[in-house]
Amino acid sequence: MPGNTVLGAGMKFPPQVDKATGRFMVSSEKESVKESVYLILMTQKTERFLRPDFGSSLMSYTFMDMNATSVNMMVRDLTQQILEQEPRVRDVAITTDSEVREGRLLVNIDYTVRNSNVRDNLVFPFYLNAAAEEEAYEPEQQYESEEWE
Numbered sequence: 001m002p003g004n005t006v007l008g009a010g011m012k013f014p015p016q017v018d019k020a021t022g023r024f025m026v027s028s029e030k031e032s033v034k035e036s037v038y039l040i041l042m043t044q045k046t047e048r049f050l051r052p053d054f055g056s057s058l059m060s061y062t063f064m065d066m067n068a069t070s071v072n073m074m075v076r077d078l079t080q081q082i083l084e085q086e087p088r089v090r091d092v093a094i095t096t097d098s099e100v101r102e103g104r105l106l107v108n109i110d111y112t113v114r115n116s117n118v119r120d121n122l123v124f125p126f127y128l129n130a131a132a133e134e135e136a137y138e139p140e141q142q143y144e145s146e147e148w149e
Contacts, residue, residue: 030116037082103127105126
């Protein structure tokens, strides 16, 4: 069987261009499923105007106190959201690192691809304090106003 048409193929995420052909690179089968799960995690609900139910509520846990209750709520929400939005997976099991290190919680997502019964996983680092990550900031350039004569 040359390719698995049930799992499909689509543009690679994040978008990449093949230097040899100049075309967008595509991902297929198991890689496409993993990218789809990652996309669900990285998209905040209501972020997409035409699909407000797409995505997860992961970012709403960013500044919460990470106790056992909060972690269990996050795990339950993510499991439900992945199962609802990615029909190619089943048996989603999410575990987290038992301790928070350097403002980061490792989220391990195990799932089974429906068509091939292959187990796969995705390790997602969830940063609890967005301010801890320094971003490159370039101040706006100030232009001298020209006087009109």
